Amino acid sequence: xxxxxxxxxxxxxxxxxxxxxxxxxxxxxxxxxxxxxxxxxxxxxxxxxxxxxxxxxxxxxxxxxxxxxxxxxxxxxxxxxxxxxxxxxxxxxxxxxxxxxxxxxxxxxxxxxxxxxxxxxxxxxxxxxxxxxxxxxxxxxxxxxxxxxxxxxxxxxxxxxxxxxxxxxxxxxxxxxxxxxxxxxxxxxxxxxxxxxxxxxxxxxxxxxxxxxxxxxxxxxxxxxxxxxxxxxxxxxxxxxxxxxxxxxxxxxxxxxxxxxxxxxxxxxxxxxxxxxxxxxxxxxxxxxxx
Amino acid sequence: xxxxxxxxxxxxxxxxxxxxxxxxxxxxxxxxxxxxxxxxxxxxxxxxxxxxxxxxxxxxxxxxxxxxxxxxxxxxxxxxxxxxxxxxxxxxxxxxxxxxxxxxxxxxxxxxxxxxxxxxxxxxxxxxxxxxxxxxxxxxxxxxxxxxxxxxxxxxxxxxxxxxxxxxxxxxxxxxxxxxxxxxxxxxxxxxxxxxxxxxxxxxxxxxxxxxxxxxxxxxxxxxxxxxxxxxxxxxxxxxxxxxxxxxxxxxxxxxxxxxxxxxxxxxxxxxxxxxxxxxxxxxxxxxxxxxxxxxxxxxxxxxxxxxxxxxxxxxxxxxxxxxxxxxxxxxxxxxxxxxxxxxxx
Amino acid sequence: xxxxxxxxxxxxxxxxxxxxxxxxxxxxxxxxxxxxxxxxxxxxxxxxxxxxxxxxxxxxxxxxxxxxxxxxxxxxxxxxxxxxxxxxxxxxxxxxxxxxxxxxxxxxxxxxxxxxxxxxxxxxxxxxxxxxxxxxxxxxxxxxxxxxxxxxxxxxxxxxxxxxxxxxxxxxxxxxxxxxxxxxxxxxxxxxxxxxxxxxxxxxxxxxxxxxxxxxxxxxxxxxxxxxxxxxxxxxx
Numbered sequence: 001x002x003x004x005x006x007x008x009x010x011x012x013x014x015x016x017x018x019x020x021x022x023x024x025x026x027x028x029x030x031x032x033x034x035x036x037x038x039x040x041x042x043x044x045x046x047x048x049x050x051x052x053x054x055x056x057x058x059x060x061x062x063x064x065x066x067x068x069x070x071x072x073x074x075x076x077x078x079x080x081x082x083x084x085x086x087x088x089x090x091x092x093x094x095x096x097x098x099x100x101x102x103x104x105x106x107x108x109x110x111x112x113x114x115x116x117x118x119x120x121x122x123x124x125x126x127x128x129x130x131x132x133x134x135x136x137x138x139x140x141x142x143x144x145x146x147x148x149x150x151x152x153x154x155x156x157x158x159x160x161x162x163x164x165x166x167x168x169x170x171x172x173x174x175x176x177x178x179x180x181x182x183x184x185x186x187x188x189x190x191x192x193x194x195x196x197x198x199x200x201x202x203x204x205x206x207x208x209x210x211x212x213x214x215x216x217x218x219x220x221x222x223x224x225x226x227x228x229x230x231x232x233x234x235x236x237x238x239x240x241x242x243x244x245x246x247x248x249x250x251x252x253x254x255x256x257x258x259x260x261x262x263x264x265x266x267x268x269x270x271x272x273x274x275x276x277x278x279x280x281x282x283x284x285x286x287x288x289x290x291x
Numbered sequence: 292x293x294x295x296x297x298x299x300x301x302x303x304x305x306x307x308x309x310x311x312x313x314x315x316x317x318x319x320x321x322x323x324x325x326x327x328x329x330x331x332x333x334x335x336x337x338x339x340x341x342x343x344x345x346x347x348x349x350x351x352x353x354x355x356x357x358x359x360x361x362x363x364x365x366x367x368x369x370x371x372x373x374x375x376x377x378x379x380x381x382x383x384x385x386x387x388x389x390x391x392x393x394x395x396x397x398x399x400x401x402x403x404x405x406x407x408x409x410x411x412x413x414x415x416x417x418x419x420x421x422x423x424x425x426x427x428x429x430x431x432x433x434x435x436x437x438x439x440x441x442x443x444x445x446x447x448x449x450x451x452x453x454x455x456x457x458x459x460x461x462x463x464x465x466x467x468x469x470x471x472x473x474x475x476x477x478x479x480x481x482x483x484x485x486x487x488x489x490x491x492x493x494x495x496x497x498x499x500x501x502x503x504x505x506x507x508x509x510x511x512x513x514x515x516x517x518x519x520x521x522x523x524x525x526x527x528x529x530x531x532x533x534x535x536x537x538x539x540x541x542x543x544x545x546x547x548x549x550x551x552x553x554x555x556x557x558x559x560x561x562x563x564x565x566x567x568x569x570x571x572x573x574x575x576x577x578x579x580x581x582x583x584x585x586x587x588x589x590x591x592x593x594x595x596x597x598x599x600x601x602x603x604x605x606x607x608x609x610x611x612x613x614x615x616x617x618x619x620x621x622x623x624x625x626x627x628x629x630x631x632x633x634x635x636x637x
Numbered sequence: 638x639x640x641x642x643x644x645x646x647x648x649x650x651x652x653x654x655x656x657x658x659x660x661x662x663x664x665x666x667x668x669x670x671x672x673x674x675x676x677x678x679x680x681x682x683x684x685x686x687x688x689x690x691x692x693x694x695x696x697x698x699x700x701x702x703x704x705x706x707x708x709x710x711x712x713x714x715x716x717x718x719x720x721x722x723x724x725x726x727x728x729x730x731x732x733x734x735x736x737x738x739x740x741x742x743x744x745x746x747x748x749x750x751x752x753x754x755x756x757x758x759x760x761x762x763x764x765x766x767x768x769x770x771x772x773x774x775x776x777x778x779x780x781x782x783x784x785x786x787x788x789x790x791x792x793x794x795x796x797x798x799x800x801x802x803x804x805x806x807x808x809x810x811x812x813x814x815x816x817x818x819x820x821x822x823x824x825x826x827x828x829x830x831x832x833x834x835x836x837x838x839x840x841x842x843x844x845x846x847x848x849x850x851x852x853x854x855x856x857x858x859x860x861x862x863x864x865x866x867x868x869x870x871x872x873x874x
Contacts, residue, residue: 034427035427035430035431037430037434083610086614087613087614090613092373092426092427093367093373093426094613095427096373096426096427096430097565097569097609097610097612097613098609098610098613100375100562100565100606100609101605101606101607101608101609101610101613102606102610103562103606104562104602104603104605104606104609105602105603105606105607107602108599108600108601108602108603108606109599109603111598111599111602112597112599112600112603160737160741163730163734163737163738163741164738164741166727166729166730166734167727167730167734167738167741169729170727170728170729170730171725171726171727171728173690173721173725174721174725174726174727174738175727175738176690176708176709176710176713177688177709177713177718177719177721177725178713178718178738178739178741178742178786178790179710179711179713179714179741179742179790180710180738180741181710182710216438216558217438220434220435220438220439223431223434223435224435227431257448259447261442261445261446261447262442262443262446262448263442264435264438264439264442265439265442265443265446267435267439268432268435268436268438268439271431271432271435272420272421272432272435275421275423275424275428275431275432276420276421276423276424279423279428
């Protein structure tokens with residue numbers, strides 16, 4: 001029973017990380033109707049920035065944490081304005097190529113600047129375990145992510161800017177007609193997504209260690225989460241994140257065939273399964289392609 | 292209105308003026324194409340006698356990449372299905388060949404068609420499964436496939452065949468005794484031969500009835516369906532064919548490199564294929580050779596400056612290609628050719 | 638009296654094809670004008686041209702300011718509200734949020750609240766659907782919502798694209814009564830594009846007839862109603 005509780009709690013903690021990255025993916029999907037394949041690499045790059053601030057410049061953790069969120073936000077906005085705004089009308093394949101281009105650029109830039117050796121990333125939480133069931137870092141991760149999600153939720157629900165963002169996601173043309181500056185809303189969506197991604201990177205890095213390829217698997221889980229939740233449903237992405245986190249851990253523990261080494265294959269099956277059987281996810285809306 | 296009807300009755304009448312009638316320095320387009328083909332072929336034949344062994348080996352690899360990229364182009368360029376999972380097909384081909392040679396002691400040459408057939412079936416089944424997915428969703432599914440593949444190859448369930456993390460050694464057969472060739476040279480010609488064969492097959496395939504169906508599905512799936520094309524079947528078959536190309540390339544790579552290991556078949560390899568295809572030009576058959584040479588040799592040059600640079604240059608080039616041609620139809624290769632032609636015509 | 642909107646020599650394009658040819662018209666402040674014409678004559682394009690949603694050549698001035706060179710977002714800030722073809726509902730948001738979005742460029746919160754109340758008095762059904770997702774509203778309710786959303790801007794000019802589309806005849810009459818009332822009470826100038834020519838001519842004081850991108854007849858609505866050719870082609874009696 002202890003093992004079950006322990007694995008479930010660890011799953012929730014991982015799930016919090018997937019949830020934040022999945023939410024980032026959904027936000028960009030809502031802003032530009034495309035799936036950001038470079039989301040993981042962007043998060044990795046942000047995490048390296050945090051590492052530089054903390055380890056190289058001795059900035060206190062929480063200040064570095066805040067700075068990283070802000071830097072990532074601005075970086076995300078810049079990427080939208082510079083890279084994606086000019087090809088806004090281009091077809092899916094062109095977007096995919098640009099995402100992959102960014103993926104490669106961030107990955108190799110990180111390797112170039114910080115090298116490929118694995119680095120330790122500090123956790124802001126003490127090295128403490130609650131009754132051997134869950135570590136302080138895991139609890140901290142859950143708390144921080146929940147706090148961020150709550151902040152984002154209330155931003156969307158209670159502020160005018162949040163309402164404008166949701167309006168753009170719902171109907172860009174009408175949004176323009178009522179006077180919302182749609183292109184800035186898109187950039188804002190990217191900024192928020194990049195911030196959320198950096199949060200997931202900073203929370204996972206103490207566990208998987210810092211290296212340019214650290215987000216590969218996490219991105220896959222987050223895609224799975226976003227798809228299960230419904231790619232256009234922010235709430236669904238969060239729920240999907242926790243679901244995938246818990247499932248991943250329990251399946252890895254109890255299904256001997258999968259174990260820890262075939263977890264990614266499990267994610268692959270979940271992705272293909274969701275896409276084929278429930279393409280709108282559990283909470284999403286129907287995706288209609290126009291002829 | 293009567294003129295329109297006229298065209299409808301004689302569909303050939305509009306092709307009265309052949310498009311290649313314009314000449315560039317005295318030769319028509321078709322003649323230029325033949326000349327280019329003859330010149331490149333003679334260059335390709337002389338090449339292993341001019342360069343040293345390692346360079347020949349590199350060109351052999353480029354040829355193998357070209358076969359894989361050709362397969363990807365058949366799928367994406369001609370049929371409109373995006374795949375980020377071609378590293379998986381390539382890997383399956385390589386492992387099929389390696390396992391057959393290493394553990395079943397099958398002669399290496401026979402493992403190539405075997406790998407091709409296995410990848411054809413796997414591609415067909417995978418294609419049939421994902422036939423409903425379009426655009427980015429297909430990219431997502433194949434991306435997950437590419438990421439999961441190295442893990443599967445390392446898994447303890449298949450370790451006894453795949454050799455786990457260690458991978459497998461492959462023994463390259465000797466050069467036939469009648470030929471006065473080094474091993475590098477011989478395998479270069481084997482790959483060249485297979486590449487030429489596959490280029491020829493692809494050219495005929497895309498100009499055939501089935502090829503036109505493939506292209507129709509890319510351009511307008513709903514119209515294609517209403518014309519009576521079984522789009523699911525065609526898409527799955529194209530996926531299978533594409534897998535066949537990648538599998539053949541993978542098998543050849545296992546034999547030529549004499550080694551397979553899980554980490555050779557990561558998403559990065561898929562990324563290389565995709566970049567090669569885009570640089571060479573979507574739906575351009577000769578472009579794949581240019582693309583393959585590009586993705587194989589650029590890292591060599593770039594590594595003189597920095598090990599990480601090559602990947603970043605590919606990224607920048609991908610983005611630049613999209614900016615230059617947002618519709619994604621032509622690649623760097625065809626763009627250069629068009630520009631050259633305009634210059635010469637002035 | 639000075640014209641509120643002045644359109645001179647307007648050409649509009651979709652890609653390479655030209656859909657409006659030297660269109661010329663003007664709107665008096667506080668008036669209701671209608672543009673009639675068959676499908677594909679360029680009525681919707683005319684409205685979209687004013688809101689800078691298509692590529693155009695020619696002059697468009699609103700209250701003395703040129704709209705050419707402004708973005709769609711900026712046009713709405715000048716006080717032009719547009720009820721687009723197909724209603725343009727923000728389907729995933731609630732009715733209330735849809736109304737709030739109509740006033741998204743306005744600053745005073747208390748005024749916005751009282752305007753929502755005002756819309757509820759015009760369209761009581763919207764009050765019942767206050768917290769309901771707008772996408773679940775019926776077609777007629779969504780049309781009301783679209784008009785109410787546009788009015789939330791407190792516009793000086795209201796552009797209406799086929800407001801009667803898909804509505805039951807009774808609802809159409811109600812809607813047009815409300816429009817007339819709003820026009821009289823709040824002096825909002827209106828430009829209506831309508832398939833239902835008889836209805837539009839009853840409401841409007843001025844009319845233009847578009848045929849294949851050109852204005853062929855213009856004049857007072859009553860004159861239109863008595864014009865033989867208009868009556869045959871568009872009024873059907």
